[in-house]
Amino acid sequence: xxxxxxxxxxxxxxxxxxxxxxxxxxxxxxxxxxxxxxxxxxxxxxxxxxxxxxxxxxxxxxxxxxxxxxxxxxxxxxxxxxxxxxxxxxxxxxxxxxxxxxxxxxxxxxxxxxxxxxxxxxxxxxxxxxxxxxxxxxxxxxxxxxxxxxxxxxxxxxxxxxxxxxxxxxxxxxxxxxxxxxxxxxxxxxxxxxxxxxxxxxxxxxxxxxxxxxxxxxxxxxxxxxxxxxxxxxxxxxxxxxxxxxxxxxxxxxxxxxxxxxxxxxxxxxxxxxxxxxxxxxxxxxxxxxxxxxxxxxxxxxxxxxxxxxxxxxxx
Amino acid sequence: xxxxxxxxxxxxxxxxxxxxxxxxxxxxxxxxxxxxxxxxxxxxxxxxxxxxxxxxxxxxxxxxxxxxxxxxxxxxxxxxxxxxxxxxxxxxxxxxxxxxxxxxxxxxxxxxxxxxxxxxxxxxxxxxxxxxxxxxxxxxxxxxxxxxxxxxxxxxxxxxxxxxxxxxxxxxxxxxxxxxxxxxxxxxxxxxxxxxxxxxxxxxxxxxxxxxxxxxxxxxxxxxxxxxxxxxxxxxxxxxxxxxxxxxxxxxxxxxxxxxxxxxxxxxxxxxxxxxxxxxxxxxxxxxxxxxxxxxxxxxxxxxxxxxxxxxxxxxxxxxxxxxxxxxxxxxxxxxxxxxxxxxxxxxxxxxxxxxxxxxxxxxxxxxxxxxxxxxxxxxxxxxxxxxxxxxxxxxxxxxxxxxxxxxxxxxxxxxxxxxxxxxxxxxxxxxxxxxxxxxxxxxxxxxxxxxxxxxxxxxxxxxxxxxxxxxxxxxxxxxxxx
Numbered sequence: 001x002x003x004x005x006x007x008x009x010x011x012x013x014x015x016x017x018x019x020x021x022x023x024x025x026x027x028x029x030x031x032x033x034x035x036x037x038x039x040x041x042x043x044x045x046x047x048x049x050x051x052x053x054x055x056x057x058x059x060x061x062x063x064x065x066x067x068x069x070x071x072x073x074x075x076x077x078x079x080x081x082x083x084x085x086x087x088x089x090x091x092x093x094x095x096x097x098x099x100x101x102x103x104x105x106x107x108x109x110x111x112x113x114x115x116x117x118x119x120x121x122x123x124x125x126x127x128x129x130x131x132x133x134x135x136x137x138x139x140x141x142x143x144x145x146x147x148x149x150x151x152x153x154x155x156x157x158x159x160x161x162x163x164x165x166x167x168x169x170x171x172x173x174x175x176x177x178x179x180x181x182x183x184x185x186x187x188x189x190x191x192x193x194x195x196x197x198x199x200x201x202x203x204x205x206x207x208x209x210x211x212x213x214x215x216x217x218x219x220x221x222x223x224x225x226x227x228x229x230x231x232x233x234x235x236x237x238x239x240x241x242x243x244x245x246x247x248x249x250x251x252x253x254x255x256x257x258x259x260x261x262x263x264x265x266x267x268x269x270x271x272x273x274x275x276x277x278x279x280x281x282x283x284x285x286x287x288x289x290x291x292x293x294x295x296x297x298x299x300x301x302x303x304x305x306x307x308x309x310x311x312x313x314x315x316x
Numbered sequence: 317x318x319x320x321x322x323x324x325x326x327x328x329x330x331x332x333x334x335x336x337x338x339x340x341x342x343x344x345x346x347x348x349x350x351x352x353x354x355x356x357x358x359x360x361x362x363x364x365x366x367x368x369x370x371x372x373x374x375x376x377x378x379x380x381x382x383x384x385x386x387x388x389x390x391x392x393x394x395x396x397x398x399x400x401x402x403x404x405x406x407x408x409x410x411x412x413x414x415x416x417x418x419x420x421x422x423x424x425x426x427x428x429x430x431x432x433x434x435x436x437x438x439x440x441x442x443x444x445x446x447x448x449x450x451x452x453x454x455x456x457x458x459x460x461x462x463x464x465x466x467x468x469x470x471x472x473x474x475x476x477x478x479x480x481x482x483x484x485x486x487x488x489x490x491x492x493x494x495x496x497x498x499x500x501x502x503x504x505x506x507x508x509x510x511x512x513x514x515x516x517x518x519x520x521x522x523x524x525x526x527x528x529x530x531x532x533x534x535x536x537x538x539x540x541x542x543x544x545x546x547x548x549x550x551x552x553x554x555x556x557x558x559x560x561x562x563x564x565x566x567x568x569x570x571x572x573x574x575x576x577x578x579x580x581x582x583x584x585x586x587x588x589x590x591x592x593x594x595x596x597x598x599x600x601x602x603x604x605x606x607x608x609x610x611x612x613x614x615x616x617x618x619x620x621x622x623x624x625x626x627x628x629x630x631x632x633x634x635x636x637x638x639x640x641x642x643x644x645x646x647x648x649x650x651x652x653x654x655x656x657x658x659x660x661x662x663x664x665x666x667x668x669x670x671x672x673x674x675x676x677x678x679x680x681x682x683x684x685x686x687x688x689x690x691x692x693x694x695x696x697x698x699x700x701x702x703x704x705x706x707x708x709x710x711x712x713x714x715x716x717x718x719x720x721x722x723x724x725x726x727x728x729x730x731x732x733x734x735x736x737x738x739x740x741x742x743x744x745x746x747x748x749x750x751x752x753x754x755x756x757x758x759x760x761x762x763x764x765x766x767x768x769x770x771x772x773x774x775x776x777x778x779x780x781x782x783x784x785x786x787x788x789x790x791x792x793x794x795x796x797x798x799x
Contacts, residue, residue: 002572003584095548099557099567255587309584
């Protein structure tokens with residue numbers, strides 16, 4: 001497979017996942033806001049850091065609040081991680097590799113793009129419409145995954161898309177867990193505990209994980225259990241360890257995977273060894289940062305191994 | 317019943333399917349019998365199914381616009397153009413004769429130039445040729461063949477004579493639409509293909525692959541064949557992708573290829589560099605290799621000409637093959653055939669006037685209102701003057717252009733190009749059309765059975781190019797049992 005095609009497939013997988021995850025991230029944040037008691041404060045600037053878009057945001061906006069942040073995350077064409085940009089980028093990636101993809105995939109991606117372009121304005125009409133529009137993005141994205149799963153050979157192209165998807169997904173799971181560090185809990189201990197409970201339920205909901213959590217962990221939502229579950233549970237498809245296992249599986253099919261595999265296992269061991277119980281928010285935040293850096297190392301190793309020849313061209 | 321033939325207008329010129337008595341010609345009889353039984357309502361229903369099928373099959377061409385490039389559905393008319401096998405056999409022989417002679421001609425021009433020395437082909441025409449590439453001098457590609465894929469445009473005049481309008485020897489396109497049109501017809505009218513003797517066309521991708529594979533510098537191996545595309549913004553990108561898929565070849569862009577110090581071409585894969593044997597390039601010469609041609613080209617591959625000259629890679633069509641794709645060179649083709657093959661041309665040229673010859677130029681300038689004037693090196697119908705339809709100012713502008721650069725222009729009488737019944741709204745109406753067969757040559761010769769029929773969908777229009785309101789039809793070569 002050509003390096004250029006490989007890279008386009010990988011980024012198509014990442015961008016589609018990023019679009020869906022950003023939609024989930026926004027819905028989760030909205031949920032947290034709704035559940036906050038009056039005297040709890042929400043740090044919009046912390047949220048920007050968690051989403052990894054604080055620098056980009058600061059170049060064009062004075063103040064971070066819901067009204068400026070949401071359009072920035074949903075439809076800002078200048079924000080390379082906005083939902084609209086992500087879907088646009090995925091579409092451009094897909095255009096150049098149509099010959100290795102199932103025929104209908106292009107049409108689905110195209111219609112996802114048209115959907116968000118036509119509905120972005122409606123998302124500004126309030127939290128209700130916003131939620132609805134974002135659920136529309138998530139549903140359409142899920143149908144794309146369904147199409148790939150049901151109609152694409154498990155060839156190298158498939159593995160590269162899946163690799164990109166899981167890397168992006170693991171990264172976003174750490175960020176959604178990290179949203180909670182943006183909340184300053186109220187002084188009253190009873191209220192603080194209630195607020196904390198609500199926040200963790202929101203995190204589980206954002207990842208469509210609440211029901212599975214109840215089935216497999218228990219009915220009580222506790223911070224320690226949720227963090228452990230979302231990072232370490234091997235069976236739920238959005239946990240960090242599950243995504244790393246998927247990445248390992250994809251790499252095993254690709255040629256010359258030694259260096260990248262080493263990075264995946266290193267990330268795996270580090271998450272596995274993390275002692276996650278009773279962490280202070282600031283420490284949890286540091287741990288999550290470490291996971292994100294490890295995932296970044298996996299990306300770099302993949303890019304060095306498979307995409308570097310393509311990049312030599314642009315440097316010449 | 318609007319598809320009944322008595323509603324069809326009395327043909328104003330030769331009609332491909334209908335004779336002067338408004339009866340179907342022999343090759344079209346089965347078709348009209350079928351359309352009669354089908355009835356208008358059912359025909360309309362199938363036409364609606366066409367549009368859905370075109371979308372589902374993803375047959376598109378790209379239209380440039382300010383809002384970005386849009387993929388348009390390919391305009392398709394479901395009434396096929398028919399021709400008898402008897403007539404086609406003569407055309408087939410004429411096409412092969414023509415390409416054989418043109419390849420001998422190109423090889424001669426880049427080597428001994430005997431045809432110039434023997435006074436058959438004027439040196440002034442060669443010197444004025446934009447597409448003669450000095451970088452190719454002294455080369456003889458494998459089999460002496462330069463143009464491996466040729467799209468020859470044919471038109472029929474009112475007296476029934478089929479003329480060659482032009483030879484496209486650079487990067488002719490349209491063959492994917494020929495193949496897809498047949499797929500569409502089979503989906504829509506499966507019954508017809510059971511009952512009549514329509515000759516198949518679907519071996520083209522295999523023939524193309526064999527033609528290309530024969531150019532491999534490493535015979536014996538299964539050669540690595542790539543299709544080199546300028547990329548997704550090219551109007552024929554669909555075709556590049558389509559042919560690569562059908563041949564099991566790899567679709568590459570210039571940046572995917574690299575020429576190493578060993579003068580071999582490699583493609584950049586996830587497992588490292590892999591040697592490429594044959595390149596079916598769909599990029600013009602100018603952009604092929606920034607070391608040899610335009611240095612600003614970002615589409616090409618630096619060093620590609622070096623690799624080709626060293627015999628380490630086959631390129632189809634060979635660089636420089638376009639020298640024979642020139643509307644002034646075209647006027648010499650009958651002499652070229654005579655010179656190299658000692659045969660008369662089976663397919664005649666449209667009578668042409670060369671503006672570089674003084675008395676012919678005078679004739680052209682005096683008769684601009686009756687002639688079509690074409691620049692030597694444009695394609696796609698651009699830069700032409702259709703005299704009878706042009707405003708006086710436009711004719712005056714062309715007169716100046718011709719006087720300023722006579723070598724760059726030739727003129728032809730306006731032909732009364734043939735028509736065929738085309739479904740317009742719910743009626744059959746005559747529309748002008750041409751035919752582009754595709755001819756292949758490497759170790760052997762092959763011509764498609766029929767070709768791509770392009771039709772001008774606007775009433776009275778003679779312009780069949782897809783970029784300018786043209787559509788297409790399936791082309792049926794029918795075995796009518798005549799010898």
